[in-house]
C-alpha cells in the first residue's frame with residue numbers, strides 16, 4: 001500500500017523498502033523511520049550511514065564461534081581461563097551475549113547460525129555444523145550444552161544434534177527449567193536464562 005503510493009518520491013520509497021526488510025519492522029514503522037531519517041540533520045544521517053558501512057566492512061564472525069569481531073578471535077575463544085571442557089551451542093551469535101550475561105557459564109560457545117528446518121531444506125550440514133565437528137576434533141570438550149529456543153525447529157535441532165554429539169562421546173545437556181515453550185533466548189531475561197542453565201538436563 002505504502003510503496004504503491006504515487007506521492008512518495010522513488011528515493012523515499014527505496015528507503016521505506018530497505019527499512020521494511022529489517023526484522024520486526026512493519027510497513028508503518030518503516031515509513032515512520034524513513035520520514036525520521038529524511039528529516040534528521042544531515043550530519044546525523046551521515047554518521048548513521050557510515051556506522052552501518054563500518055559494521056559491514058570491519059566486523060566479521062569469529063572463525064570458531066561466529067561472534068562478531070574486528071580481529072581474528074573473539075573474547076570468548078581467546079580467553080584461556082574459560083572452562084576447556086564445556087561448549088554451549090546456540091542458534092545465533094547474539095544468544096551468546098544473553099547466556100554470558102547470566103554470569104554462571106564459563107565455558108566456550110558455538111553459534112550454529114540457524115536451526116534445522118526440513119520444510120526449507122535446511123539440515124545440519126547447512127548450518128555451522130562442520131565447524132563444530134572441527135572444533136570437537138581439535139579440542140577436549142566433554143560436555144555440550146544445547147541452548148536452542150524451545151520451538152519446533154529448536155526441538156528438532158536439539159534432538160538431532162544430541163544424537164550426533166553423543167555418538168562422538170560427548171555428554172549432551174540441554175537448558176530446560178524456566179524457559180517456557182515459544183520463548184526466544186534473545187528475549188529471555190537473565191534470571192530465567194540462568195535458571196534454565198542451572199537446570200540443564202542430560203539429553
Ligand SMILES: [Zn+2]
Nearest residue numbers: 062065074077
Ligand atoms: Zn569465538
